[in-house]
Amino acid sequence: MTGTAKIACRNLWKVFGEDPLGFLKSHDFKPAEEDFARAKAIGAVRDVSFDVMPGEILIIMGLSGSGKSTLIRAITRLNDPTAGQVLMDGHDLLKASPAELIELRRHKMGMVFQHFGLLPHRTVMSNVAFPLEVRGASREERDARARDMIRLVGLEGREDYFPRELSGGQQQRVGIARSLAVGPDIWFLDEPFSALDPLIRREMQNEFLRLQKMLRKTIVFITHDFDEAVRLGDRIGIMKDGRLVQLATPEDMVTRPADDYVREFTQNAPRDHIVTLAAIALKHLAPGDGAPLSGAMKLAEAAARVLASDRPIAVVGADGAPLGAVTREAMIAALYPEHRP
Template sequence: MTDVALACRNVWKLYGPDPKGFLTRRGVRPSDADIKGAGYVAAVADATLSVARGEIFVIMGLSGSGKSTLVRCLARLIEPSTGEVMFAGRDLLKASPKELIELRRHKMGMVFQHFALLPHLTVLDNVAFPLEVQGVSRKDREARAREMTALVGLEGRELNLPEELSGGQQQRVGIARSLATDPDIWFLDEPFSALDPLIRREMQNEFMRLQSVLHKTIVFITHDFDEAIRLADRIAIMRDGRIVQIGTPEELVLSPADDYVAEFTREAPRAKILSARAIARAKRNGEAIVGNIPADSKVEQFARKVEDSDGALAVHDADGKLVGVVDRAAVMSVLIGTTEAS
């Protein structure tokens, strides 16, 4: 990964009397038994990851897995016990309080599960609030706020108060507010989990539309694997404060690092995740080829085409190179859930 926007290395967050001293004495990598025996609780344990510029990086896990704590450590909203967090060319753990304030005001956008809108302010003033904190003139901040309000589909609602909006509309205001400063990185902590299923789906669509326009670097937290595979370029799965595996949705499904990841992904909709490349087999001698499929297309996109064909379809990569072929048997193995992990 050549263009890294955010990275952390060996980040720990322990709760107890002297976390930093304990980690120093134990050589920074104590076992879970050592941590528990010494009376500490590990909210984040030895986390290392990197996020590419323009990537949607999803951190997921069950409740209590440490995902929200890790993201707050990345933004230094929570003070890590030890480790390194690199952003904007510096280690955030060495940044002064003044530097952190400036970074959060100008470089970071944050959206949380609870909308935290100011109830006495209109939609426009809520969206403009971060710019007011920056000292931007009223004329300029209102112009930017109107632009962001329109971007999230709330044009005409600028003068409404939050109580006059639906839950989905309130979350749109929160998203617009977080984008008003044009942040370099966007942290979203389960932003849609409090919404009804239909509104949640609508907000996921809106999120993907915004990303197609803005191309932000995004760290997104969810406990919902369906949401993760719909949004993510890559996913980090956490358990008991530790990152168990990082990979694309396809890599997690086909090559789970352990039984926990395998169980986590067991009910995943494989037709939406697996690509033609993943299920392709070698072409047999003399085999008739009756069509072509792009290697990165998902099974759900070409299943009908394969089903309606009388033979195998060639799978080609972006350079036109033959990767292999797919046939009805390969597609059916995905649809009925018998694809073997590699």
């Protein structure tokens, strides 16, 4: 995740109603809730700004109706935003012509949605090759690429199956293979696993992480599941009523929630697998004897040693510099914040 932003959203709005842009201008782009009610307008995305860095998995989440799916559709211009900017590699997507948009979607963007959208009369091979067919690639080129993608997602041997002959997880793999066939720089996924059974969903999350390790795509991933967000995301953005309430790493969100809404989202998070020793190290404490612990260690990794010690244990950074010390009490407080006195 280095360099300039791959995607940059600036003051993005999507308002539904009569003359939405005029509505925003008449209120100086700062309408109150009662203004929306009077105008019978809906602020589905409200003044949202964020960056997505190259190779990053950015998770956008929220409850039903929070605006998360509308946001991804606005970024990709499946629904045109009312106002704001969407920059991809510095180019304003909102100024792109219809022809330019088609080219971007054919060559730069990959999209996967909750409902697989496979063509029922086409085989796995034909479904995966379809976007290349639309692009005008030769039969030889698209078949070779489709076979590579089918192999990548673990469906080799099922090239001639029809969607009805596949499980839900296999159908979603076909959708993923199809979205990757065009070799996109940027991958948009809107709740791709939410329709799957829990075990298959876990399997698809593993598959997703395996693919990302190999491909290093820039990804915007929509979900309503915080456990999924923590497992997959580099950073998480939480939306409420069309606004981006907080954008942070999973650790920052768990340890420093922006408000009660975020705190409620994170209350059942697996803190032992999210929070690091660096986040709870106490700088004023002198450590006892024994080897120091790495600040990058998750609480679960260090719990046995810390909880067994009645003295502070030194915590150091990647460069060996002291970060402070961690105690049994600090560990317990981090794991069970709701039981603090």
